[in-house]
Amino acid sequence: MPKQFHPVAEITTTSGYDGEVRLKPLSRFSIEYILKKSLQIGTSYDSLVSLKLEKTIGLGKRMRFRFEGIDSHNKAKNIIGKTIFASTNADDAINLIGSDLLGFNIVTSSGTIVGKLKDVMWLPSNDVYVVFNGEKEFLVPIVPEIVLSVNYEEEKILISSIDGLIN
Incomplete structure (x- = not known):
């Protein structure tokens, strides 16, 4: 079962005297989720505390964030190094x-076991799974046409049987 909250960014530094902070994104969805989802902050899933975005300043890589209750430089310094988690649906x-998928078996729709998920690479056009079968690595694009489903109970990711993808 997917987690209810997913880590999306890490607070890296303060910016200014009004409690603004800068973030290191942990996925391509980070900014979108911070702007649209309910948030939690903490160092682990066991220590999460509710967090609400007050406003954003700037654009792109220079974007700064201010959260409710963090209204001074000192309060902002206290949250450096913590992770922001966003609520997610299945x-x-x-x-x-998610990193919780590492080690899952990758299986084609025809039943062929491709290998185990070794890593997820974040590339400009789309993310890819790095799959290792014991001898060599395969890159599998994470797009709806290829990744059909994720089964958390069986720790299995089902992908399309496309010619040339794993040959």
């Missing part, structure tokens, strides 16, 4: 790239 795309 069908959210971010569940296809």
Whole structure:
């Protein structure tokens, strides 16, 4: 079962005297989830505390964030190094790239076992699974046409049987 909250960013530094912070994104969905989802902050799933975005300043890589209750430089310094978690649903795309999938078996729709998920690479056009079968690695694009389903109970990811993908 996918987690209810997914890590999306790490607070890296303060910016200014009004409690603004800068973030290191942990996935391509980070900014979208921070702006649209309910948030939690903490160092692990066991220590999460509710967090609400007050406003954003700037655009792109220079974007700064201010959260409710963090209104001074000192309060902002206290949250450096903590992780921001966003609420997720079972069908959210971010569940296809979580670190909890590492070690899952990759199986084609025809039943062929491709290998185990070794890593997830975050590339400009789309993310890819790095799959290792004991001899060599395969890159599997994480797109709806290829990744059909994720089964958390069986620790299995089902992919399409496309010619040339794993040959």
